[in-house]
Amino acid sequence: MALKILKPGLSTSIQDLGRPGYFHLGIPISGAMDRFALRAANMLVGNPEDTAALEAVFMGPQIEFTEGAVVAVTGADLPMTLDGEPVAGWTSFAVKAGQTLGFGFLKAGARAYIAVSGGITTKLDLGSRSTYPIGSLGGVGGRAIAEGDLLPVGAGDLSTAGRSVAEELRRMPDTPAKLRVLPGLYWNRLTEAAGHGFFEDNWTVAAEADRMGYRFKGGRALEFVDREQPFGAGADPSNIVDGCYSYGSIQVPGGTEPIVLHRDAVSGGGYFTLGAIVSADMDLIGQLQPNTSVKFVKVDMEQALAARSDRKAMLQKIRDALR
Amino acid sequence: MKTRYTYGGDEHIYVEMDEEMSLDAFFKSLSMSNAVRDADIPGVTEICPANASFQVKFDPDVTAPDAMMARIKELESKADNADKRLSTRIIEIPVYYQDPWTHETVMRFRERHQDPTGTDLEYAARINGFDSVETFIEAHHAQPWFVSMVGFVAGLPFLYQLVERDKQLQVPKYLRPRTDTPKHTVGYGGCFSCIYSVRGAGGYQMFGITPMPIYDPEQKVSYLKDFMVFFKPGDIVKFKPVEREEYDRIVKAVEDGTYAPRIAEVDFDLEDFNADMAGTNAKLMEALDGA
Numbered sequence: 001m002a003l004k005i006l007k008p009g010l011s012t013s014i015q016d017l018g019r020p021g022y023f024h025l026g027i028p029i030s031g032a033m034d035r036f037a038l039r040a041a042n043m044l045v046g047n048p049e050d051t052a053a054l055e056a057v058f059m060g061p062q063i064e065f066t067e068g069a070v071v072a073v074t075g076a077d078l079p080m081t082l083d084g085e086p087v088a089g090w091t092s093f094a095v096k097a098g099q100t101l102g103f104g105f106l107k108a109g110a111r112a113y114i115a116v117s118g119g120i121t122t123k124l125d126l127g128s129r130s131t132y133p134i135g136s137l138g139g140v141g142g143r144a145i146a147e148g149d150l151l152p153v154g155a156g157d158l159s160t161a162g163r164s165v166a167e168e169l170r171r172m173p174d175t176p177a178k179l180r181v182l183p184g185l186y187w188n189r190l191t192e193a194a195g196h197g198f199f200e201d202n203w204t205v206a207a208e209a210d211r212m213g214y215r216f217k218g219g220r221a222l223e224f225v226d227r228e229q230p231f232g233a234g235a236d237p238s239n240i241v242d243g244c245y246s247y248g249s250i251q252v253p254g255g256t257e258p259i260v261l262h263r264d265a266v267s268g269g270g271y272f273t274l275g276a277i278v279s280a281d282m283d284l285i286g287q288l289q290p291n292t293s294v295k296f297v298k299v300d301m302e303q304a305l306a307a308r309s310d311r312k313a314m315l316q317k318i319r320d321a322l323r
Numbered sequence: 324m325k326t327r328y329t330y331g332g333d334e335h336i337y338v339e340m341d342e343e344m345s346l347d348a349f350f351k352s353l354s355m356s357n358a359v360r361d362a363d364i365p366g367v368t369e370i371c372p373a374n375a376s377f378q379v380k381f382d383p384d385v386t387a388p389d390a391m392m393a394r395i396k397e398l399e400s401k402a403d404n405a406d407k408r409l410s411t412r413i414i415e416i417p418v419y420y421q422d423p424w425t426h427e428t429v430m431r432f433r434e435r436h437q438d439p440t441g442t443d444l445e446y447a448a449r450i451n452g453f454d455s456v457e458t459f460i461e462a463h464h465a466q467p468w469f470v471s472m473v474g475f476v477a478g479l480p481f482l483y484q485l486v487e488r489d490k491q492l493q494v495p496k497y498l499r500p501r502t503d504t505p506k507h508t509v510g511y512g513g514c515f516s517c518i519y520s521v522r523g524a525g526g527y528q529m530f531g532i533t534p535m536p537i538y539d540p541e542q543k544v545s546y547l548k549d550f551m552v553f554f555k556p557g558d559i560v561k562f563k564p565v566e567r568e569e570y571d572r573i574v575k576a577v578e579d580g581t582y583a584p585r586i587a588e589v590d591f592d593l594e595d596f597n598a599d600m601a602g603t604n605a606k607l608m609e610a611l612d613g614a
Contacts, residue, residue, distance in 0.1 A: 248331075275331075
């Protein structure tokens with residue numbers, strides 16, 4: 001069984017839950033930006049949740065199936081058709097040999113996850129099939145999929161068609177999107193007024209928003225506590241001696257346009273970070289289109305852990321319903 | 324030095340040894356990250372030493388953040404008392420300074436630079452008080468460097484020179500980052516040199532290029548067959564200037580699978596170094612010359 005790529009979409013890549021353990025060498029975890037949606041898609045087609053699937057951003061690919069399989073698409077609301085007939089998202093459906101899956105225009109969200117029973121079985125690099133183009137790891141020879149690719153698929157369970165995730169369990173960002181932030185890291189570099197302003201202001205997703213990081217604009221410039229810059233840090237008040245970056249950490253080069261580092265993050269650098277998006281809300285960033293309105297919401301560790309539990313409980317509900 | 328502990332969201336603990344860069348801060352960050360690794364704390368998934376700080380990524384469902392923080396803080400006194408000695412290796416890295424490829428890139432991104440009329444090396448030499456590019460290049464390769472961090476992108480080493488504070492070269496990054504940097508460019512930003520492991524964006528000043536690959540995901544390069552990343556924190560590097568002919572010879576030898584980097588096993592003792600920098604460096608380079 002294989003997926004024949006007739007059209008690749010804008011930037012469609014193979015992703016699983018990533019390759020932890022190499023960040024100290026500059027190799028990021030990668031994997032699905034919206035892990036909730038990837039896990040749900042795999043559950044729908046009867047795969048282990050860390051199975052490799054396709055992550056399509058803004059625009060879907062066109063795929064021909066060389067054999068029968070069960071398919072599910074979760075995440076962004078990207079209308080789709082099987083041989084021209086509409087099929088529903090967050091629902092598993094059977095496909096026959098020779099049928100073609102196509103996509104229409106994006107209605108909501110940013111990234112769709114296309115899982116197929118048996119999963120994509122391209123080469124593992126450092127334990128993962130996730131595509132990391134800068135390091136030429138995973139994917140198809142280290143790159144996103146392209147027209148004419150034939151993606152190998154393993155043997156899967158063909159009895160899982162017709163299953164669906166309840167609407168209230170389809171986790172997507174609110175409007176405006178609320179991203180919870182735990183202040184920390186180099187938060188102490190900001191003046192009190194700047195710290196307040198960051199959470200008061202309305203932000204929008206900038207055009208520079210990809211798997212490495214999401215940039216935001218529209219809020220006030222941040223002011224820094226005066227200091228003589230430490231040796232080795234660089235002259236700008238937003239500079240620090242280069243350190244490791246946390247996933248989800250928010251850097252603000254020059255005090256303007258915050259950048260949230262995501263799954264393909266650079267592992268370190270010389271910009272101060274004011275804290276990090278809580279782990280539970282990283283998935284939501286993967287569903288933000290440019291120009292989306294965003295509020296950053298200040299939380300403490302207790303609230304961050306509660307959000308983490310809530311997300312896990314939602315996933316467990318899907319697991320229980322599909323068992 | 325004053326250690327500062329903080330959280331990076333609910334999955335990271337970040338420990339800053341000192342706000343400023345020093346070999347003492349680097350050694351302590353390396354000792355502490357080793358102590359965290361040896362402690363084998365349940366839930367730890369990544370330990371990332373950096374120049375003067377380190378970060379631990381963990382699963383808070385396995386060990387709660389406050390418990391993880393307490394465990395890591397306990398390890399600080401152990402790191403303070405640890406020998407500031409390192410069994411490591413010194414590696415000779417050939418560098419073709421003022422090469423045509425980085426020069427082309429230098430000129431292509433001139434409008435993003437502090438000094439659009441000169442080159443990166445002319446600018447760096449001038450602001451560090453050197454009377455010529457040649458004497459600046461000499462200062463860059465005469466004394467060895469510590470790999471104080473590996474990261475940014477896959478396999479990229481940050482290097483800190485083993486010289487007195489007043490002899491450290493300091494150069495700001497580009498005003499706006501470039502969208503392109505040739506693979507294997509030897510760069511400079513702040514007080515750090517680096518080697519770009521892959522082609523891509525970058526903000527460091529560009530001084531030259533090495534013919535020696537340091538990252539190979541396909542693991543075809545003879546000395547990267549065991550692992551795709553060449554450097555690790557604690558490695559010592561000595562740059563060796565080469566001209567075009569030698570550069571071309573090494574590129575060919577790498578392709579033929581016959582190139583073996585010159586490497587010697589060495590011990591580095593921070594107290595010995597602080598007592599006699601020139602003498603310690605001379606011994607390191609002696610070991611390299613004997614390899």
